[in-house]
Amino acid sequence: MGGSGGLRCALGAVVAVLLAAAPAAASTVTSTTGGSAAGGVVSWQPVWAASFAGPAGAGLSPRQWRDQTGTGIFGTGEIETMTSSRRNVALDGRGDLDITALERGGTWTSGRVQTTRLFAAPPGGELMVTARLRQPGPASGLGYWPAFWMIGPGTWPGTGELDIMEDVNGLSEHSGTAHCGNLIQQNVDGTLGPCHEPVGITSGLQPCPGCQAGYHTYAVVLDRRPANEQLRWYADGRQFFSVRESQVGAAAWAAAYDHGLSILFDLAIGGGYPDAVCGCTTPTAQTSAAGTLSVRSVTVSTEVPGLRFAGASRRASR
DSSP, X not given: OOTTOTTTTTTHHHHHHHHHHSXXXXXXXXXOTTOOTTOOEEEEEEEEEEEOOSOTTOOOOTTXXXXXXXXXXXXXXXXXXXXXXXXXXXXXXXXXXXXXXXXXXXXXXXXXXXXXXXXXXXXXXEEEEEEEEEOOOOSSOTTEEEEEEEEOSSSTTTTOEEXXXXXXXXXXXXXXXXXXXXXXXXXXXXXXXXXXXXXXXXXXXXXOTTTTTSOEXXXXXXXXXXXXXXXXXXXXXXXXXXXXXXXXXXXXXXXXXXXXXXXXXXXXXXXXXXXXXHTSOSSXXXXXXXXXXXXXXXXXXXXXXXXXXXXXXXXXXX
């Protein structure tokens, strides 16, 4: 989630400038989703999935998920306390995981969950991580920061982070971002390292009409096929962003993405990203409580190398 970027608040002005300048172009997923010029169908092998069936108020399986709790410890400037309370994180009884931000007397609580398992792209193959979710739709969303993302073990940002879906301030938008590299190398734009931290290499916020009213599918593909390693982001099957290994260098890329990463969902309140976008301090007295990030499903698949059939179309997200 821009979620481990400890310098994001200090460089809020840089964040705002770079987000405004981020590319907005999108391309329809057709024949190859970034594959070889010959095209073809990838044989995706499901390796893990989570659904959220169960009685209302039940918790997640501790074999699959862990709660991340605390206040002000995530390095993003967010102001809520992440808890394990079933009021903040629970099944809704209708097949969803609900993460709900609550406020009492000016104090906010919410939730953040992480898989106990790491997921890696096979060397020479591809990893696809997909979730179907509904963004929070509060009446006044200033400060809301829902996220679906992945992070590698070890020291941030060197061991990688992939923000698959982030929105801020209830804007009916979404963005994708890659984090990698170091916090030492100074760039001319004031950012750090090959991934331009703490902002990361980002799509910027993209329009997402209806994303607070209904369920939409968000995905990232980590493609480790030789000579064309890349990341691709999709919303409802439509590619909207990509990052190539050549943009950051082979060493930083390998350190960030040639290993397993865990999956996280969270709903933050306040922090560097929403503050930079609105040019204000969030949340405000008008920010509505009880907004909910609802997750219907999350799936992980890998490409089976060699099982590709030329001449047909393929999709990274269905």
